[in-house]
Amino acid sequence: MIKGFKNFLMRGDVIVVAVGLIVALAFSTLIKAFTDFVINPIIARAQGSRSVGLGWQLGQGGNKATYLDIGSFISALIYFIIFMAVVYFLIVVPYKHYSARRGATVFGEPGPVKTCAACLSEDLPAAATKCRHCGTEQPPVARV
Template sequence: MLRGFKNFLMRGDVVVVAIGLIVALAFSTLIKAFTDFVINPIITRIQGKNSIGLGWQLGKPGNPATYVNVGAFISAIVYFVVFMAVVYFMIVVPYKHTQARRGVTVFGDPTPAKTCPSCLSEDIPAAAPKCRYCGSDQPPQGADRPAQV
């Protein structure tokens, strides 16, 4: 029973989705800080409503609603970078090492691809003799390059 659960967790797409969710969560924190501490004070200043820190006061001194808090935004950027470094070194690197021991390459360079002239699919492997989508014959690899003069 535990072996099946381990195999499920070690599937490449599950780990990729989990990392994508972590990145999205960290990025949402960055976006929230930008909107809360940069965009909202500008809008509040336009409406006419009072904070101390790294930034600019757009309205009356002491009004936290019209203060562009650049310090909070810089903190969110630092948080994002540090968080992504932790994700990379604590999740991605060990996962790549584990999968390499199993003979699977993950997070590597993309394989060369070509476009099918019939259905215009752009992810056909470069060495494929037929399109995986429409089944049309593909020109041999390197045949789509113009002739050298």
């Protein structure tokens, strides 16, 4: 039972989804900070109000609603970079090493692709003989 749980957790799909969710969470924090401390003050200034911090006051002094708070945005940006570094070095790198020992390649460079002449889809593997989207025959790739 424990071995099955370990195999479930170490599947590539689970790790990729987990890393994707972590990146999305950190990116959403960055976007929230951008909207809260840069976009919202610009909008509030159009309405008229006051505030304080590292940035510019767009309206009357002391009105936080119209304060372009660059300091908070820089803090969120630093948070995002540190958070992504932690995710990379504590999750991605060890998982790549573990997968390499098992003979699997994860988070590697994507393989070569080609474009279908009929439907112009650009995601066909270079070795494909038929287009996965429209089914047309693909010419073989010249090998060097």
